[in-house]
Amino acid sequence: xxxxxxxxxxxxxxxxxxxxxxxxxxxxxxxxxxxxxxxxxxxxxxxxxxxxxxxxxxxxxxxxxxxxxxxxxxxxxxxxxxxxxxxxxxxxxxxxxxxxxxxxxxxxxxxxxxxxxxxxxxxxxxxxxxxxxxxxxxxxxxxxxxxxxxxxxxxxxxxxxxxxxxxxxxxxxxxxxxxxxxxxxxxxxxxxxxxxxxxxxxxxxxx
Numbered sequence: 001x002x003x004x005x006x007x008x009x010x011x012x013x014x015x016x017x018x019x020x021x022x023x024x025x026x027x028x029x030x031x032x033x034x035x036x037x038x039x040x041x042x043x044x045x046x047x048x049x050x051x052x053x054x055x056x057x058x059x060x061x062x063x064x065x066x067x068x069x070x071x072x073x074x075x076x077x078x079x080x081x082x083x084x085x086x087x088x089x090x091x092x093x094x095x096x097x098x099x100x101x102x103x104x105x106x107x108x109x110x111x112x113x114x115x116x117x118x119x120x121x122x123x124x125x126x127x128x129x130x131x132x133x134x135x136x137x138x139x140x141x142x143x144x145x146x147x148x149x150x151x152x153x154x155x156x157x158x159x160x161x162x163x164x165x166x167x168x169x170x171x172x173x174x175x176x177x178x179x180x181x182x183x184x185x186x187x188x189x190x191x192x193x194x195x196x197x198x199x200x201x202x203x204x205x206x207x
Contacts, residue, residue: 001093003063003129008075011120014113015075018061019085023073024050026082030105038167039139040103063129066093074104074117083108086121088129096132096180098125102148109144115151122152122183132180140172149176153186 008015019027024047030036031045045053058071069089073082084104091097100121104114125131136154138145149156154176162170 001063001090001096001130002065003070003088003090003124005062005124005128007061007072009072009120009124010077011116013077014117014120015077016072016086016117016120017075019054019058019071019073019082021051021054023082024054027073027085030084030103030107033106035106036103039142039145040101063088063090066090072121074113076108076113083113084117086117088121088125090129090131091135096130098129098131098134100125100134100136102145114144114148118148118152122178126180126183134178136176138174138176139166140174146174149174152176152178153182154178155182 008017010016027050028045028047031042031050034044037044057069060068060070062068063070067090069087071085071087074084074086075081076083084102086103087099087101089099089101091099100118102114102118102121104117122134125134134154135157136149136152138149140146140159155178156174157177158173158175160173160175163173164171
């Protein structure tokens with residue numbers, strides 16, 4: 001199981017692509033914010049920290065095996081500005097499991113961009129990588145991300161009570177999940193906004 005998309009992966013309004021040094025200012029604009037980092041593992045990032053991530057954990061643009069993850073910038077097609085980033089991790093080859101995550105600039109909240117980007121990521125996970133099950137882990141206090149999981153038609157599968165000491169307090173975690181069979185069922189008569197993003201390769205990374 002491999003994933004090697006042809007970038008950018010485009011949707012109706014967005015382009016998902018690897019982040020570059022030219023995006024540092026855009027990324028810092030939201031990744032440096034306390035409100036953005038409140039419910040995610042990352043602390044606020046300055047330009048130096050973003051530069052370091054571009055050189056290591058965000059440098060992977062393909063998935064070749066279990067444990068690999070890709071982080072893609074969410075570029076607004078009309079302006080070319082990066083307004084967020086999304087992550088797809090290949091968790092288990094045996095169980096064909098994956099995980100998604102998202103971080104969006106609050107200045108662009110309420111316009112459906114996060115839903116559009118995360119939905120495109122699910123297409124990559126299910127249609128291209130060949131995953132059977134995808135999860136998303138959300139802090140129970142993060143109401144915006146909880147609503148996003150619902151809009152993606154992911155199932156609220158578990159509520160873990162005070163499962164983690166997180167940034168100075170015990171936190172609850174809501175685990176979302178979606179099976180490949182459920183994903184296929186959702187797309188039998190999918191609305192236009194669910195159209196598969198283009199271009200993208202097959203699960204093997206070849207045409």
